[in-house]
Amino acid sequence: MERRSKITPILLLAPAILIFVFIFVAPFIYLIFQSFWHYETSYVSKQVFTLENYIKLFSDPYYWRIYWRTFRLSVISTLITMILAYPISRMISRMPPGKKGLVTTLIALPMIGGGMIQAMGWMTMMMPYGAINGILLSLGIIKEKMTFLGTETGILIGLVQSFIPLMSLPLIASLGAIDPTLEDASKSLGASPLRTFFEIILPLSIPGAVSGMVLTFMANLTMYVTPSILGQGKIQVFGSFVYQQAISVGNWPFSSAFSLFFLLIMGVTAFLSSWITKSIQKSIYKGNEA
Amino acid sequence: MKKFSMFLLLFVLLCVASTVIASPAEAADCNWDEATCEILDGADFGGRTMVVGVWGGTIEEIYRKYIIPEIEAHNGKVEMLLGGTSDRVAKVYAERENPTMDIAYTNMFESAKGIKEGVFEVPSADAVPAYADLYDVAKIDAYGMSFAALGIAYKPEAFEGEPDWPDLWKPEYKGKIAMSTFPGSDSEGFLTIAGYLAGGDDTTPDLAFPKLAELKPIPLFFANLDELFMMMDKGDVVAAAVFDSYTRTYIEQGANVKFSYPKTPGAIVTMDTLCIVNNAPNRDMAIAWAQMSLSPIVQEAFAREIYFGPTNSKLVLDEEAASKVIYGEEQANSLIRMSTYMTDHRDEIVERFNREIAED
The missing domain is CATH 3.40.190.10 (Periplasmic binding protein-like II)
Incomplete structure (x- = not known):
């Protein structure tokens, strides 16, 4: 009887494990092997061990610039998204349940359409004679039209808009879980709204903020559609470069090496961000206890 | 029995007749050429x-x-x-x-x-x-x-007469010549033209890239002609190398754009x-x-x-x-007619394009 109870969970998990192995682990192992193969011509590689792809990757600063640009844009985008999403999430978290559900759905709605539709919409608005320049010119804020397409600013605008829902959803959940009586207690003891926010709301919402930031940061790092459309081929980031190398050029060994090293960077970044966040959380709680 | 035999005979005759009638009808329904039919x-x-x-x-x-x-x-x-x-x-x-x-x-x-x-x-x-x-x-x-032929789609008001390839390099058009995204037939063809104008051909990237870089800043790397013709209409772009077939569609729909089949060194066939x-x-x-x-x-x-x-x-x-x-x-x-050089050396060509042309 006891033996059956041990086997049952394994049997129940077996389909998921098999799918995971075939869909994720096996291609990943293949990717590792492929990164050590020799590129002959487009879409054709020779299965001989070589380090040439990694030597090319580490010896040429051009590829490091792509990594650095991707990382920099992701950090800036995540921070701006966080700053914009926080007040929205705070407002939604205080709404009555029915309204809260409706507004949360509305916030998440752009995600249903996918990144392509959003990026195409932004492209039309960011064109030299698009809506953004039109509004800024007509209001007299700018004298000459600004260039958004093919610039990092344009990509950032698109990324921030795309990921506000991703940041907001965990924040809404986290802020909504804070007991409202804590706020009342703080106020009744004479704390100002600012002090209540920094000493009660912010520390308690950190788990949601961290989840949102990690999700958004990772999504930013691997974004392909928005930089491709709004970058117009001028701004290479990780996603657009890997697509170009793998699909247009057909250099699968190098694109594998480029992706694997980036994966390593992402892993280290995720670990570091998690460690830093835990440290901040601990220091806040310690400060509050003191 | 006799009646049954008659019915049977009639039935068989009808079946044969229907088959005979149906076959020519099927053949007559084939509207394709003989080999396809x-x-x-x-x-x-x-x-x-x-x-x-x-x-x-x-x-x-x-x-x-x-x-x-x-x-x-x-x-x-x-x-x-x-x-x-x-x-x-x-x-x-x-x-x-x-x-x-x-x-x-x-x-x-x-x-x-x-x-x-x-x-x-x-x-x-x-x-x-x-x-x-x-x-x-x-x-x-x-x-x-x-x-299809790769030629020049241009804004009529920006040129006196039909432009030729060398005209795109004139100082008054600097920063107003767009390109399609790279790699692609249009952009590879345009790179080839740059090679020819620099004294080489489609197998001389060392000549072609510096010549193409003279056009920088490239105002637009277009993925579709809607983008290109919108910017051309507003005057931010005056010309681009594109294929005649796609441009003709826009011209027939009344877009303010014309197409030129250049002579020096010529249009490129694809x-x-x-x-x-x-x-x-x-x-x-x-x-x-x-x-x-x-x-x-x-x-x-x-x-x-x-x-x-x-x-x-x-x-x-x-x-x-x-x-x-x-x-x-x-x-x-x-x-x-271009050779397969660009396809055979795509990795090197794309790398050079990324560094020497795409980045401002």
Whole structure:
């Protein structure tokens, strides 16, 4: 009887494990092997061990610039998204349940359409004679039209808009879980709204903020559609470069090496961000206890 | 018993009569050329689904109108995989041991490479009879599907007369010449022109890249002509190297744009091709598709609806339709034909483009 109870969970998990192995682990192992193969011509590689792809990757600063640009844009985008999403999430978290559900759905709605539709919409608005320049010119804020397409600013605008829902959803959940009586207690003891926010709301919402930031940061790092459309081929980031190398050029060994090293960077970044966040959380709680 | 025998005889006679009547009707229903009708006659695709990788838009619509109903009438189904040439070629190579695609449309450089490397079948009239009817220039390493010429789409107010390639390098147009995204047939063709103007050809990137870089800043790397013509209309772009067929569609719709076939060193010819994937899972269907696709009926639809120059020598276009496309072998041969150098050295060319042209 006891033996059956041990086997049952394994049997129940077996389909998921098999799918995971075939869909994720096996291609990943293949990717590792492929990164050590020799590129002959487009879409054709020779299965001989070589380090040439990694030597090319580490010896040429051009590829490091792509990594650095991707990382920099992701950090800036995540921070701006966080700053914009926080007040929205705070407002939604205080709404009555029915309204809260409706507004949360509305916030998440752009995600249903996918990144392509959003990026195409932004492209039309960011064109030299698009809506953004039109509004800024007509209001007299700018004298000459600004260039958004093919610039990092344009990509950032698109990324921030795309990921506000991703940041907001965990924040809404986290802020909504804070007991409202804590706020009342703080106020009744004479704390100002600012002090209540920094000493009660912010520390308690950190788990949601961290989840949102990690999700958004990772999504930013691997974004392909928005930089491709709004970058117009001028701004290479990780996603657009890997697509170009793998699909247009057909250099699968190098694109594998480029992706694997980036994966390593992402892993280290995720670990570091998690460690830093835990440290901040601990220091806040310690400060509050003191 | 006698009555029963009479009924039986009558029944047999009716069955024979219906078969005799039905057969000529079926043959008479075949609106294709003789060779296509022979392939389709009695074909039963057994409910199988063939996969065709092709561009979307009007090309897809033409196939849905002319070919897919015929495949379905013979108990077959078609799944269209829409996208660009690179997407298809990457998929065909990735699946080369176990292909799922039956037909892949590519450009002439990818088809030549694919045939050489064994991912596409070597074209032959034994497999696809329409191959025998193609112009010789459309038979080089491919089932040639259509011709187009790379020339200059320009804003009429910005130029006095039709611009030639060297005009785009004049100082007054600096920063106003757009390019399509790279790699791609248009942008690779334009790089080739830069090579020619610098004293080389399509195999001299060392000459071509510095010449192309003289045009910087490039105001737009366009992925579609809507973007290009919108910016041209506003004056931010005055010209770009594009194919005549696609530009003609916009001109016919009244866009404020003109097209020039440059003389120095000339316009570049390109050819879209149809490739039967080696070991295609539905080869019989692929052959029927290829035969119909290259037939005069479909070629005429392409010529009239999206201004693709026909490759089938049996198709005769009237004067008006002929004036809007690359028509006939002589005209196709009069244009510059690029070698496979760019395809063979794509990794190096793309790397150089990324660094020397794309980045401001």
